[in-house]
Amino acid sequence: MNSITCRNRHCPKCQGNAARRWLEARQADLLPVEYYHIVFTLPAAISAIAWYNKRVVYGLLFDIAADTLRTIAGDPRHLGAQIGATLVLHTWGSALTHHPHVHGIVPGGGLSPDGERWIACRPGFFLPVRVLSRLFRRRFLEALADSHRRGQLQFFGEYAALADPSVFAQWLAPLRGCEWFVYAKRPFAGPEAVLAYLSRYTHRVAISNQRLLAVDEHGVTFRWKDYREKGRTRYKTMTLEAGEFMRRFLLHVLPGGFHRIRHYGLIANPVRRASLAKVRELLHVTPESEPPSREPVVALRAVFICRHCGAPMIVIDILQRTAPIRAPPMQARP
Incomplete structure (x- = not known):
């Protein structure tokens, strides 16, 4: 969901x-x-x-x-x-x-x-x-x-x-x-x-959701990159206490407008x-003379990605904010 x-x-x-x-x-x-x-x-x-x-x-x-x-x-x-x-x-x-x-x-x-x-x-x-x-x-x-x-x-x-x-x-x-x-x-x-x-x-x-690894009693664990190092050792994980994680995230909220x-x-x-x-x-080029592209130049990553397998998820239903969440109907016993 x-x-x-x-x-x-x-x-x-x-x-x-x-x-x-x-x-x-x-x-x-x-x-x-x-x-x-x-x-x-x-x-x-x-x-x-x-x-x-x-x-x-x-x-x-x-x-x-x-x-x-x-x-x-x-x-x-x-x-x-x-x-x-x-x-x-x-x-x-x-x-x-x-x-x-x-x-x-x-x-x-x-x-x-x-x-x-x-x-x-x-x-x-x-x-x-x-x-x-x-x-x-x-x-x-x-x-x-x-x-x-x-x-x-x-x-x-x-x-x-x-x-x-x-x-x-x-x-x-x-x-x-x-x-x-x-x-x-x-x-x-x-x-x-x-x-x-x-x-x-x-x-x-x-920070993107893909970098978040865990949220538990120890805090928030996420991936980060140490640019002072080279190669694979630059990719590390960090765990911050929840309050410190929120403080760092809110550092980057921009002023309104x-x-x-x-x-x-x-x-x-x-x-x-x-x-x-x-x-x-x-440059002797116009938008009309440029060959149209049949496909978008940029393929953005799917909005919803499964955190376990990495595959794109399919939207099967949309619940309005005020709509109650109901269980599926029970099948009648024979």
């Missing part, structure tokens, strides 16, 4: 259909070019205060990451083009720790400043990661300091002293000299691979249709 969907965006059961609808809409936006995966991560110190300031810090993470990409891509020393990017916020590590970062999916090129040429990246190379990291660090810290001056940040407990401007400035100083993690993966194999990747990331929540998927540049919502039409014209 499976409960009726709650439609909460933090529920691991209710995201399959939402992801499918979103991907169908995005399929029409893909271009016949290389796509790159970029990750921008906040240092642990920033993550610690982000818990009290989710809307401000997560918003800065989105905007500064997008601004960094647009600035470096627009520099003639690198690409010299107007680009587009889709950014997806994740706030968790595999062990449900607080680890805010954004995943970016970026076409490998952009429009020239006059909008009359498509400028492609060098094959297999998007933008220099070190340059991206330095600019991201500087602009994020500037924006965070500005938010503090405007009184937009709040601090509690061991961080209460950071409300003082001089203490906050001292606390920020070491972050200007440490490395900030920005990562660029090799280009995807093609548009189909982009959609397959997005299907795993766009509507993901902190906060959008965790955002589009920037050429694919920002107000200009997407016109920009994509122009790019397709320059």
Whole structure:
């Protein structure tokens, strides 16, 4: 038996259909070019205060990451083009720790400043990661300091002293000299691979039901991945006391109305249709000329999976929330 969907965006059961609808809409936006995966991560110190300031810090993470990409891509020393990017916020590590970062999916090129040429990246190379990291660090810290001056940040407990401007400035100083993690993966194999990747990331929540192994008197046991190790030893299990498990899960509940998927540049919502039409014209390709696919590009995993055998389950009946559950009728004795 499976409960009726709650439609909460933090529920691991209710995201399959939402992801499918979103991907169908995005399929029409893909271009016949290389796509790159970029990750921008906040240092642990920033993550610690982000818990009290989710809307401000997560918003800065989105905007500064997008601004960094647009600035470096627009520099003639690198690409010299107007680009587009889709950014997806994740706030968790595999062990449900607080680890805010954004995943970016970026076409490998952009429009020239006059909008009359498509400028492609060098094959297999998007933008220099070190340059991206330095600019991201500087602009994020500037924006965070500005938010503090405007009184937009709040601090509690061991961080209460950071409300003082001089203490906050001292606390920020070491972050200007440490490395900030920005990562660029090799280009995807093609548009189909982009959609397959997005299907795993766009509507993901902190933990899926498939990772849960047991709930008993010892607590909640689940699988997690230790990225500090290589090979099969990185796959481990962890048992948390029920209260601690709930605390970690609730760390990742977003503020009401906060959008965790955002589009920037050429694919920002107000200009997407016109920009994509122009790019397709320059690339001599139109949606009508592309061969229609008989099957969906992305096959999402079935919503209901048997935890014992792994096979998809079949819905045989749907019970309304107020309907009483009745036993099957007894067979009459001969």
